[in-house]
Structure formats: structure tokens, C-alpha cells
Amino acid sequence: MIIANPIYDVTFKRLLENDRAAKFFIGTILDCEVISLEPTVQERTSHNRETREISLFRMDFAATIETKEEGKKRVIIEMQKALHLGDIYRFKNYLGGEYKRSKYPIISIYILGFNLSVDSPAFAAIPDCRDLTTNKKLEVKDSFVEYLTHSAYFVQTLRIKPSFNTKLEKLLSIFEQANFVGDNKTTKDFALKEDKELEDVLKVLHYVAADKEAREELDKEEYYQEAIEGMFGEKDRKIAEYKVKNEQQSKALKEAQQKNKEVVKNLKNLGIPLAQISQAIGLTVEEVEKL
Numbered sequence: 001m002i003i004a005n006p007i008y009d010v011t012f013k014r015l016l017e018n019d020r021a022a023k024f025f026i027g028t029i030l031d032c033e034v035i036s037l038e039p040t041v042q043e044r045t046s047h048n049r050e051t052r053e054i055s056l057f058r059m060d061f062a063a064t065i066e067t068k069e070e071g072k073k074r075v076i077i078e079m080q081k082a083l084h085l086g087d088i089y090r091f092k093n094y095l096g097g098e099y100k101r102s103k104y105p106i107i108s109i110y111i112l113g114f115n116l117s118v119d120s121p122a123f124a125a126i127p128d129c130r131d132l133t134t135n136k137k138l139e140v141k142d143s144f145v146e147y148l149t150h151s152a153y154f155v156q157t158l159r160i161k162p163s164f165n166t167k168l169e170k171l172l173s174i175f176e177q178a179n180f181v182g183d184n185k186t187t188k189d190f191a192l193k194e195d196k197e198l199e200d201v202l203k204v205l206h207y208v209a210a211d212k213e214a215r216e217e218l219d220k221e222e223y224y225q226e227a228i229e230g231m232f233g234e235k236d237r238k239i240a241e242y243k244v245k246n247e248q249q250s251k252a253l254k255e256a257q258q259k260n261k262e263v264v265k266n267l268k269n270l271g272i273p274l275a276q277i278s279q280a281i282g283l284t285v286e287e288v289e290k291l
Helices: 009-017 019-030 085-101 167-173 199-210 212-269 274-281 285-290
Strands: 002-004 033-043 057-067 071-082 106-112 122-125 151-156 187-189
Touching: 002 009, 002 199, 002 212, 009 019, 009 033, 009 057, 009 071, 009 199, 009 212, 019 033, 019 057, 019 071, 019 106, 019 151, 019 167, 019 199, 033 071, 199 212, 212 274, 274 285
Parallel strands: 071 106, 106 151
Antiparallel strands: 002 187, 033 057, 057 071, 122 151
16 A cells, blocks of 8 residues: 655644544554544744754644543643654753643653664653652652653654554554655555554555645655755754763763762761862862862
8 A cells, every 4th residue: 555654744744633543643652542632732844044943843632541550631742753863952842831831741752763772663751750768669640740740652763664463563664664655755655455453544644645735745845854954964963962962971070070079078077178188089179168
């Protein structure tokens, strides 16, 4: 079956605008039943030539979901899709804005066109609550805690291999970046011709692939993505790598400063003179005094 590549905004937007397909998509990723789904925010990819800012595809939903562990609850589901590592900082901005607005717990789903360090096509980062004195996992259901933490789900499209054993594997397989039709990557030949679980999703993707106007939009988007990659791709990757490295160095410096502070405090409590402490930890007396 010929389907449109859902990594493109045009296709992904059409997929999420179909209520049944969107419920299946989100429910399969989160392993829950999606009872109701109401779109709240949509944002399409655009490029500001002056600031060189790239806004990404984003779609948020107010949803009622039901899980085996927690039953029914209202949540905000934040869907974001990006092709480049540098987009992580835009994700953080969006998430910060959502925390300000949201009255419900937030669940984020990220569709990524690049690889992270985790060797898995899809994984979840679900914060655990633990007793700090025993390190035992706690079952905390207080809204105060729930609203100030959030779960995140990641799909790495470049790590997806064709597999159709489970509902999740079938869903992920539509994002596999292979078996393209023609000279571009906007459409692909999907191995499953028919599948009851994927029926609604495949209908949308096949329609987009066959629709003349949608295909024209896809061609424009591919041209745009190639142009952006050519102009800013390598630069953005270097900036992102620099920011990550800078954050790691800043964190290491803070940890080292805190460690020195504790050492100085303990040595001072033992009555050791500042001059001797200075020699012991390799800092000047003035630096020791500041600590």
C-alpha cells in the first residue's frame, strides 16, 4: 500500500485531525484507552528569515484517558515532532508555556527524526516517586505532585525496523524511513496492505498520498526542509552540541563547587586554619573564604 510519510507536517497533521486515528495513535503510544480528545493548540513549521527561528509542528490535546493503574483522568497531551537535535531547546520553551497554562497533568509525546543515545525505537521517561531515606518506590497520587512532574514518550524514527507482531510495532512501522516511492521521501510503500488495528491510520495516510493538493503540499515541505538543512542544519547541530556540552560543564562545575564547600566546612569545623585548607584542596585563601 502506498502511504504518505507521516514524518512530514502535512501528513502528521492530517493524521491527528482524524479523531479515530488520533485516539488509536495516542492510546497505543501511552498504552491506555483514549475516551475523549479535544485539540487545543496547533502550530505548523515556519521559518523567520530575520531571526532564523524555526517553529516546529506541535499539536496539543485536552484528553480523558483510562489506564489500568489509575483509572480515568483528565490530562494535557502535548505532541511535538522535529527532525533536528537543535529543536530540544524549543521543546523546553513550549513545555514551560504549557506548565503556566495547564490545569491538568501534562504528558509529552516527541516524534524525532534523529537518534538519541537510547538504542530503542520508542521509550518512555516516567518519573518515579521514591522515599529518600529508603530509596523505595512510592505510589503518590496527590495532584500537587502530579501537576509539577510529567511523563514523556519518545519515538526515534531512524531506529524503527519493520515489525508487525504487536499493535505498537505496527504503529511505529508507519514511521520507518525506508521504502520510499520515487525520487523523494514524501511517500512510501508500506508492507501491510490491510490491517484491522491500523485501518483508520492507513486510510488517512493512503488518502494523503493519493490527494493531488496534499502531494503538492508535501513536495513544498520537502523542498523547504532540504533548504533549511542546507542553510542551517550543520550550524544548528554544532550549536546544539555546544549547548549540551556547556550545560554538562556547568553542572560539573556546580557539583565540584558544592563538594569543595562541604570539604571546607568539615575542615573548618575541625579547627584547621584556612591557609592549610587552601593548600589541601588547591584553592587560594580568598577562594576558600568565599566558600
